Amino acid sequence: MSTTETERTPPREPEAPRGVSRRGDTIFAGLAKGSGLFIMLALAGVALFLVLQSLPAIGASGENAYGADNIVLYIWPLLFGTVLAAIIALVIATPLAIGVALVISVYAPRRIARLLGYLIDLLAAVPSVVYGLWGRETLQSWVFPIYQWLADNLGWIPLFAGPVTTGRTILTAGIVLAVMALPIITALCREVFAQTPTMHKEAALALGATRWEMIKMAVFPYSRSGVTSAILLGLGRALGETMAVALVLSASGVITINLISSQNPSTIAASIALNYANASGIKTNVLIAGGLVLFVVTFAVNFLGRWLAARGQAKG
Amino acid sequence: MAKSIDISDVNIYYGDFLAVQGVNMTVKARQVTAFIGPSGCGKSTVLRTLNRMHEVIPGARVEGKVVVDGQSLYDPSVDPVAVRRQIGMVFQRPNPFPTMSIYDNVLAGNKLNAKKMKKDEADSIVEKSLKGANLWNEVKDRLAKPGMGLSGGQQQRLCIARAIAVEPQVLLMDEPCSALDPISTSAIEDLIHELKSDYTIVIVTHNMQQAARVSDETGFFNLKATGEPGQLVEFNSTTKMFSNPDEPATEAYISGRFG
Amino acid sequence: MAQTTQTRPPGPDDTASVPLTKPQLPGWAPALAAVVAFGAAALVGLLLGWGVVGIVAVGWILLLIGLPAWSTAVEGSRKGTDRLVGTVVWSTLALALLPLIAVLWEVISRGAPALNATFFTASQSGVLGAGGGIYHAIMGTLIVTLIATVISVPIGIMAAIYLVEYGKKNRLSQVLTFLIDVMTGIPSIVAGLFALALFTLIFGPGVRMAVGGSIALSVLMIPIVVRSTEEMLKLVPDELREGAYALGVPKWRTIVKVVLPTALGGIVTGATLAVARVAGETAPLLLIVGTFRATNFNPFDGAMATLPVLIFSEATRGGLQEYIPFQLERAWGAALVLIIIVMALNLLARVVGSYFSPKTGR
Numbered sequence: 001m002s003t004t005e006t007e008r009t010p011p012r013e014p015e016a017p018r019g020v021s022r023r024g025d026t027i028f029a030g031l032a033k034g035s036g037l038f039i040m041l042a043l044a045g046v047a048l049f050l051v052l053q054s055l056p057a058i059g060a061s062g063e064n065a066y067g068a069d070n071i072v073l074y075i076w077p078l079l080f081g082t083v084l085a086a087i088i089a090l091v092i093a094t095p096l097a098i099g100v101a102l103v104i105s106v107y108a109p110r111r112i113a114r115l116l117g118y119l120i121d122l123l124a125a126v127p128s129v130v131y132g133l134w135g136r137e138t139l140q141s142w143v144f145p146i147y148q149w150l151a152d153n154l155g156w157i158p159l160f161a162g163p164v165t166t167g168r169t170i171l172t173a174g175i176v177l178a179v180m181a182l183p184i185i186t187a188l189c190r191e192v193f194a195q196t197p198t199m200h201k202e203a204a205l206a207l208g209a210t211r212w213e214m215i216k217m218a219v220f221p222y223s224r225s226g227v228t229s230a231i232l233l234g235l236g237r238a239l240g241e242t243m244a245v246a247l248v249l250s251a252s253g254v255i256t257i258n259l260i261s262s263q264n265p266s267t268i269a270a271s272i273a274l275n276y277a278n279a280s281g282i283k284t285n286v287l288i289a290g291g292l293v294l295f296v297v298t299f300a301v302n303f304l305g306r307w308l309a310a311r312g313q314a315k316g
Numbered sequence: 317m318a319k320s321i322d323i324s325d326v327n328i329y330y331g332d333f334l335a336v337q338g339v340n341m342t343v344k345a346r347q348v349t350a351f352i353g354p355s356g357c358g359k360s361t362v363l364r365t366l367n368r369m370h371e372v373i374p375g376a377r378v379e380g381k382v383v384v385d386g387q388s389l390y391d392p393s394v395d396p397v398a399v400r401r402q403i404g405m406v407f408q409r410p411n412p413f414p415t416m417s418i419y420d421n422v423l424a425g426n427k428l429n430a431k432k433m434k435k436d437e438a439d440s441i442v443e444k445s446l447k448g449a450n451l452w453n454e455v456k457d458r459l460a461k462p463g464m465g466l467s468g469g470q471q472q473r474l475c476i477a478r479a480i481a482v483e484p485q486v487l488l489m490d491e492p493c494s495a496l497d498p499i500s501t502s503a504i505e506d507l508i509h510e511l512k513s514d515y516t517i518v519i520v521t522h523n524m525q526q527a528a529r530v531s532d533e534t535g536f537f538n539l540k541a542t543g544e545p546g547q548l549v550e551f552n553s554t555t556k557m558f559s560n561p562d563e564p565a566t567e568a569y570i571s572g573r574f575g
Numbered sequence: 576m577a578q579t580t581q582t583r584p585p586g587p588d589d590t591a592s593v594p595l596t597k598p599q600l601p602g603w604a605p606a607l608a609a610v611v612a613f614g615a616a617a618l619v620g621l622l623l624g625w626g627v628v629g630i631v632a633v634g635w636i637l638l639l640i641g642l643p644a645w646s647t648a649v650e651g652s653r654k655g656t657d658r659l660v661g662t663v664v665w666s667t668l669a670l671a672l673l674p675l676i677a678v679l680w681e682v683i684s685r686g687a688p689a690l691n692a693t694f695f696t697a698s699q700s701g702v703l704g705a706g707g708g709i710y711h712a713i714m715g716t717l718i719v720t721l722i723a724t725v726i727s728v729p730i731g732i733m734a735a736i737y738l739v740e741y742g743k744k745n746r747l748s749q750v751l752t753f754l755i756d757v758m759t760g761i762p763s764i765v766a767g768l769f770a771l772a773l774f775t776l777i778f779g780p781g782v783r784m785a786v787g788g789s790i791a792l793s794v795l796m797i798p799i800v801v802r803s804t805e806e807m808l809k810l811v812p813d814e815l816r817e818g819a820y821a822l823g824v825p826k827w828r829t830i831v832k833v834v835l836p837t838a839l840g841g842i843v844t845g846a847t848l849a850v851a852r853v854a855g856e857t858a859p860l861l862l863i864v865g866t867f868r869a870t871n872f873n874p875f876d877g878a879m880a881t882l883p884v885l886i887f888s889e890a891t892r893g894g895l896q897e898y899i900p901f902q903l904e905r906a907w908g909a910a911l912v913l914i915i916i917v918m919a920l921n922l923l924a925r926v927v928g929s930y931f932s933p934k935t936g937r
């Protein structure tokens with residue numbers, strides 16, 4: 001508490017009276033600052049524990065690395081699956097989210113727009129394990145005939161090569177992840193679209209633009225970086241999601257872009273959740289190393305997203 | 317052909333709130349008509365009903381009749397997009413599109429209708445419109461630069477160029493000079509004088525000297541009483557308004573501001 | 576002012592009278608188009624025996640082509656494009672709401688049959704197939720979430736106070752703001768790994784402890800509380816603070832008596848939403864809290880059942896074929912209870928928000 005007395009008092013802040021209650025002020029300020037420091041410590045702890053506990057995994061191989069020759073070969077297919085599932089999720093969620101955000105911020109009358117916003121927020125409130133259960137029990141049986149159709153008719157596309165024996169594939173996992181990423185992307189896009197200055201929208205309309213032309217002229221150019229950042233933050237969510245994938249996917253840990261066969265890549269998070277109960281010794285460290293990689297990747301994606309958002313705000 | 321506008325028994329609402337009540341007037345073709353009055357009395361609201369920009373605001377609606385050259389603007393068969401194409405508008409704050417160059421800003425309206433324009437055709441529209449807005453000499457060497465890089469007065473003239481590039485019949489201006497310095501203001505006033513020979517112009521202004529300088533006819537708006545809707549108090553030729561108005565309220569407002 | 580009096584502005588052609596009326600589709604055109612499209616699809620679909628999905632898909636494609644085509648023919652291509660985009664955009668909304676409706680429908684219809692008095696009062700202790708309840712998991716979720724709340728809310732609020740009231744733009748607060756952004760993005764499983772690694776270090780391998788789950792949830796919850804509290808504190812106008820200082824009130828009492836009460840509604844809303852968000856977290860609890868079939872009230876001793884983990888384990892447990900329907904029914908029942916808890920918290924947050932602070936609520 002003694003080090004940053006001067007730092008803590010910026011020049012233009014209203015100065016509180018001194019004297020009588022110095023002690024109360026010191027204690028309270030100390031508590032506040034202590035909480036801040038505690039958070040920093042906790043985060044440093046997270047990073048430190050992950051790194052320290054990952055170190056023993058470096059030499060792991062064979063049985064310890066879940067059959068892989070070394071830790072890289074163990075994590076790489078999982079990372080592939082993680083990214084693949086997240087990309088499927090984004091490919092599905094992004095157009096939907098932009099459309100829904102447009103409905104809420106441009107198309108719908110105000111009262112309906114508020115209701116719709118609330119409904120989309122509800123979508124975010126449903127716990128991920130419930131989505132996972134739904135994907136495992138319900139969605140997989142809905143998509144199964146569609147996958148069969150895809151394999152029969154579009155099987156020449158490597159993505160849909162099949163053979164289709166189950167609805168529990170990486171594509172289904174991606175769809176469930178899309179449902180979970182959708183409300184985040186929608187909420188952020190909505191905010192960005194709503195911030196388009198009225199004067200530019202009216203300028204377009206006054207020139208005789210239709211609604212869509214107005215969106216193209218005034219709304220989209222203004223929100224490009226905001227939408228990109230929304231997509232990145234949605235990606236961050238999809239990368240780190242565990243339960244939906246763990247419940248939906250019947251994984252075998254292969255690397256493939258065949259989205260609808262029973263041979264599916266797994267994801268880092270799902271593999272940790274599914275293997276932790278039986279892990280011990282070096283195996284635990286191998287799983288933690290996977291967690292560290294996941295942490296670094298999601299951090300990079302989130303960081304990029306926030307940086308873009310901040311830059312967009314500074315410019316706009 | 318520049319159009320005349322007949323406004324009869326117009327009531328204008330924002331949701332349930334009646335903002336302006338019972339407006340009757342005729343805006344003559346090829347003349348400058350000024351709307352004056354204290355702020356909040358509904359000048360902008362009336363102006364925006366003349367090109368159906370009012371309904372852009374959620375919940376806003378209009379009762380009564382606005383007839384442009386024999387066609388009723390609020391007839392169900394009338395397309396608001398076509399109306400706005402014919403009746404251009406310049407706003408209080410200059411609003412060039414921030415991501416477009418000067419060149420593209422001028423052509424923004426034209427590009428909506430003609431997807432593919434020939435290069436020289438586009439060039440000539442840009443030059444004609446910028447000359448029409450008295451901006452050509454100042455920007456002809458930097459047409460590819462963003463429109464936001466111009467000064468406030470230049471931006472406003474760019475917006476006028478953008479509005480006249482689509483060759484509308486009527487030009488509506490909502491306090492076009494209120495965000496500008498005196499020199500830019502006088503440039504725009506000169507421009508209004510020139511545009512008058514081709515366009516019907518309606519201008520809202522809070523500056524009475526400006527109304528006296530640029531307009532042929534003037535409408536004075538005021539609130540009936542505090543908390544009541546705005547109304548058109550008097551509509552007369554500008555000379556009569558500023559020398560010998562019919563209504564004592566007009567006289568009081570004008571002399572109060574001048575004296 | 577450089578005058579260019581030679582060139583006239585592009586005056587419109589004096590002889591042309593441009594019509595303002597354009598042929599337009601009536602207001603009920605989209606509705607009619609939808610009825611025709613889906614009607615036609617249903618008719619053909621019923622004859623040929625397509626499923627509901629097939630009928631809806633074909634109807635939608637018909638609408639997507641038909642309405643813009645009709646509009647293009649009558650109103651011109653610009654309007655046609657506008658209608659096409661409008662149809663697409665509204666369709667995305669329908670598609671986005673579909674999973675919400677489907678999930679809620681499924682959870683209610685499959686979960687409701689499980690609900691009865693025993694379900695809420697019994698544990699799974701000694702139960703193999705049918706019977707038993709989720710009392711132990713409900714209590715577990717309450718205990719774990721409550722402890723997480725007790726840890727996170729004070730720390731989160733105090734940290735936000737530091738950021739807004741004390742550390743305006745200094746180095747420490749900049750770093751802290753950045754780290755909290757990082758924290759918001761931590762995957763929940765990583766938070767679980769952290770708690771597990773920490774407890775393994777202290778108590779040795781194989782440790783299971785509910786309080787560890789609370790700590791993992793706190794890692795997820797603290798940044799949410801800090802962010803929302805920060806937003807609310809920033810909304811409190813500086814005049815209020817200055818007014819209190821002018822009366823000789825010390826800074827900490829100003830914060831406690833003036834600033835916090837003004838922002839209270841928003842802070843409570845944010846905290847409640849944070850609770851709702853972590854109450855359904857599964858991954859971290861799976862790692863450190865584990866599963867337990869009987870009731871355990873002691874967060875410092877051994878595994879404890881929680882609703883999310885129970886859903887996961889009942890759904891994936893496998894085992895004897897004859898038991899599986901009961902396990903699934905239990906999972907859906909628990910999902911229904913969990914959703915009700917989470918939705919109730921969301922609703923509560925909204926009510927609190929609008930009740931306490933009509934000023935700042937949007």
Ligand SMILES: Nc1ncnc2c1ncn2[C@@H]1O[C@H](COP(=O)(O)OP(=O)(O)O)[C@@H](O)[C@H]1O
Pocket residue numbers: 330333335354355356357358359360361362373546
């Ligand atoms: N977007 C709007 N929503 C609701 N009321 C509005 C809106 N715009 C203007 N008003 C109200 O309509 C009345 C007239 O406003 P306006 O036409 O802007 O006045 P003026 O341009 O003469 O200053 C005012 O009482 C104003 O509060």
Ligand SMILES: [Mg+2]
Pocket residue numbers: 359360361
């Ligand atoms: Mg105005």
